[in-house]
Amino acid sequence: METKILKPTVDLETAATLLKAGELVAFPTETVYGLGAIVTDSNAVQQVYRAKGRPSDNPLIVHLYDWHQLENYVEKVPATAIKLAKHFWPGSLTLILPIKEGTLSPYVTGGLKTAAFRVPNHPWTLKLLKAVDIPLVGPSANSSGKPSPTTAEHVYHDLKGKIAAILDGGATTVGIESTVLDLSEGIPTVLRPGAITVEELTAVLKQEVQLDTHLITETARPKAPGMKYKHYAPNVPTVMVKDTDWHQALNWAEKHKLRVGVLASQTILPKMAEENCYYNLTEHNTVAEAMQQLFAGLRYLDERELALDVIFVQTFPATGQGLAYMNRLQKASGGHFYTSDLSVEMIQSNKHE
Numbered sequence: 001m002e003t004k005i006l007k008p009t010v011d012l013e014t015a016a017t018l019l020k021a022g023e024l025v026a027f028p029t030e031t032v033y034g035l036g037a038i039v040t041d042s043n044a045v046q047q048v049y050r051a052k053g054r055p056s057d058n059p060l061i062v063h064l065y066d067w068h069q070l071e072n073y074v075e076k077v078p079a080t081a082i083k084l085a086k087h088f089w090p091g092s093l094t095l096i097l098p099i100k101e102g103t104l105s106p107y108v109t110g111g112l113k114t115a116a117f118r119v120p121n122h123p124w125t126l127k128l129l130k131a132v133d134i135p136l137v138g139p140s141a142n143s144s145g146k147p148s149p150t151t152a153e154h155v156y157h158d159l160k161g162k163i164a165a166i167l168d169g170g171a172t173t174v175g176i177e178s179t180v181l182d183l184s185e186g187i188p189t190v191l192r193p194g195a196i197t198v199e200e201l202t203a204v205l206k207q208e209v210q211l212d213t214h215l216i217t218e219t220a221r222p223k224a225p226g227m228k229y230k231h232y233a234p235n236v237p238t239v240m241v242k243d244t245d246w247h248q249a250l251n252w253a254e255k256h257k258l259r260v261g262v263l264a265s266q267t268i269l270p271k272m273a274e275e276n277c278y279y280n281l282t283e284h285n286t287v288a289e290a291m292q293q294l295f296a297g298l299r300y301l302d303e304r305e306l307a308l309d310v311i312f313v314q315t316f317p318a319t320g321q322g323l324a325y326m327n328r329l330q331k332a333s334g335g336h337f338y339t340s341d342l343s344v345e346m347i348q349s350n351k352h353e
């Protein structure tokens, strides 16, 4: 199948028509690109899993254009959900809620009695959702295991020939996937950290919001099925480097004759940038910019032609938005930090092909 690149200004109707006919179309959001299919068409939804190579027990997010649509799919929309929706939607917050049986294809929820919902903040995609007028599933439009796509080119790279079209809305502004908040039982719980922080959620709800235990204790089993899978991993072994360790880390790589890719702010790496393969992670050394560039930078440095042995990435304190940034970076690096006892074998065991 030929994968068409559609321009939102002229081709929005084409995208809507393809989706209504049960085809897959990738769409931009403010976080990452999503792979769209209508939520009521089981064939199309199954195709989404196949195109991504995604395990079928990992449920999908239902994308709406207006929070009132929740009422069609959720038995009784809780007051907490309405409060959060009014405050944060459209935006990068996904809410897990109990569903009305039979309103979604069972493949959307992987058989669960809850589903994930969000209204994405992207003008063209909101128009597309209105034009289709049936909600769309939208897992990140990458091959399973790869960093999520933040440009139409990333989607094309992973899914060309497997999906009908990509709606090209340019680079996404947030850069990592939405915060997933479980409202289906007990204390509201963040299952996946994102740009909307626990502090912001607590301030709006005026009640306790907790982190899923796997975000606190490494050995705990994550509640969001998707969080247990290896994610975002480049083929080239990736290592986290704390601000004070750059000098030592680069000396170590030189000693072992390793070809290094550096993903960091130029402000902490003024001169090393020229000597190494370099991608500027953040202009102003902010975590928001680093989040926006993380996946694009990992994909860039993972290109075969660069033939790198290792990628070194800047860390941020794991507080506020830094929690989400470090969560994705931990996964990309398999948890490896540069330390004086890091060995070449250790990072090579983290190589993927």
Ligand code: TXA
Binding pocket: 029, 031, 032, 033, 034, 035, 058, 059, 060, 061, 092, 094, 096, 109, 112, 114, 115, 116, 118, 120, 138, 139, 140, 141, 176, 177, 178, 179, 180, 191, 192, 223, 224, 225, 226, 227
């Ligand atoms: O920003 C985003 O959320 C992007 C854009 C495209 O909207 N989408 C995205 O989808 O990241 P995906 O499928 O890659 O991630 C959805 C996450 C997975 O970790 C999944 O396991 C979890 O949400 N999830 C979905 N339904 C769930 C449910 N009923 N209970 C618990 N976790 C659920």
Ligand code: MG
Binding pocket: 139, 140, 148
């Ligand atoms: Mg994903």
